[in-house]
Amino acid sequence: MTHPAGVLGFLDVFGRWDPTLVFVLAGAVITTLISFRFVLRRPSPVFAERFQIPTRRDIDTRLIGGAAIFGIGWGIAGFCPGPGIAALAMGSVVPVVFVIGLIGRHDRLPLPPPVGLYP
């Protein structure tokens, strides 16, 4: 959803709840649930040499910490990376500011060391 109003309405569970995002996510996840079963059985994608599929099955602090930090930023602005970039075409300065932060110099920050939690 490129409209933070819809995203934040969904996240406003304790206020006026807007379930629209549930249908967006449900439609997308149902699509991948079905399509990945067939697509990932192929030897390779059509336009690339091989599929790039994550293989990790462990849970560590980087995953949870990263998701938690992402969620805070998501709750503040209502944008994710994809919709934030798509919203650049909508004539407002707000997604521009968001994308500046998105691609800002945080790649220079060192990542905290991972601590395995499961298994």
Add this chain to the structure above:
Amino acid sequence: MPQWPYRRDQRHRRRGLGGARRRARVAVAVPGGVDRRGRAAYLTWPARATLHSGLPLWAVLGAGLLVGFGTRLGGGCTSGHGVCGLGRLSPRSLVAVITFVGTAVITVFVVRHVLGVVS
């Protein structure tokens, strides 16, 4: 000279809006594309309230940093972990989705119901 209130596509004909500003409008309109009736997409830009969560722009910038860094640390966002990860039935992605939805709900609760920010 069109009468006030101007239609949005007639704004450039207001007195004082010279050729440079008209060209600037076209330069912005073209990347947005045109719709079925040939009107520039910028005419259909959503109201700012749908793109702005109500927090000041420095908070939106900080949110972009959080989303960017959190995605890097956690290995994905709502598209990566949410759509593709859940479609693959990945336990890592399920943990990530629950985590970031949880922190986002808490953040929106704090922003809207504790701090009272209205978008």
